[in-house]
Amino acid sequence: MSQLKxxxxxxxxxxxxxxxxxxxxxALEKQGPGSRGARWARSLFAIYDIDQMTRLDLAWWTLDALDKVDGFLKQRPNARAFEYGSGASSVWLAKxxxxxxxxxxxxxxxxxxAAKLRDFPNATLKFRPADDTPHADRxxxxxxxxxxxRTFHSYVHAIDETEGSFDLIVVDGRARGACLDVARNRLAPGGMIVFDNSRRPRYRAAIAASGLRAETTGGLTACLPYPDETTLLRHGGT
Structure with a gap:
């Protein structure tokens, strides 16, 4: 984390x-989830605090993305999800x-x-550290x-350890371009990939090259005092 942060x-x-x-x-909490400004203002006090985030039922994405993914999952009660990068979003998804x-x-x-996920038997958390020996493929x-x-070949390919396709895949950790390249081939028909912090220049090329239809959500973002972007990706025509 930078000194300013x-x-x-x-x-x-x-x-x-x-x-x-x-x-x-x-007072902010009493406004309810329908009050976007109050919801965002309350989230500012939860920055880097997983206890606060889970109590508020938030993932660290744009508020638009949160609402869209919530609506998407309500239509898929049997959804399977894979997530690169754990945190409050893991609890949010497990629910x-x-x-x-x-x-x-x-x-x-x-x-x-892992301690936060103990009450969720439907959730599995895997620890895959950086490769012991840097991988040749940059x-x-x-x-x-x-x-x-540092390279993250084992981390990126952790998704290969689970069979079948996924209705939702979250890309929000290390080596995100490589994660997206692998994830797009594991997406179920009609499925969605959530690519967070997509405004960062190093991620834009990977998103453009994915061949997926992108819907970028911007603006108010949980915990952040400035706007950010989360991009939702799907196969074309779905």
């Missing part, structure tokens, strides 16, 4: 007890799908998320600060 998160966490004591947080498989590259974070390399030069 650290300062912002520390500031929010310092203010949160005060906001709670004066009734601001409860809405019949079967969830999530893969995580960070061991300490995997332990935190498509598997990460460009995220702190992980530059």
């Amino acid at each position: 650290r300062l912002y998160v520390a500031g929010v966490r310092a203010v949160r007890p005060v906001a709670a004591s004066v009734g601001l947080l409860s 809405r799908v019949a079967e969830l498989t999530s893969v995580e590259h960070d061991g300490s974070w995997a332990d935190v998320v 498509r598997y390399a990460s460009e995220k600060p702190g992980w530059v030069g």
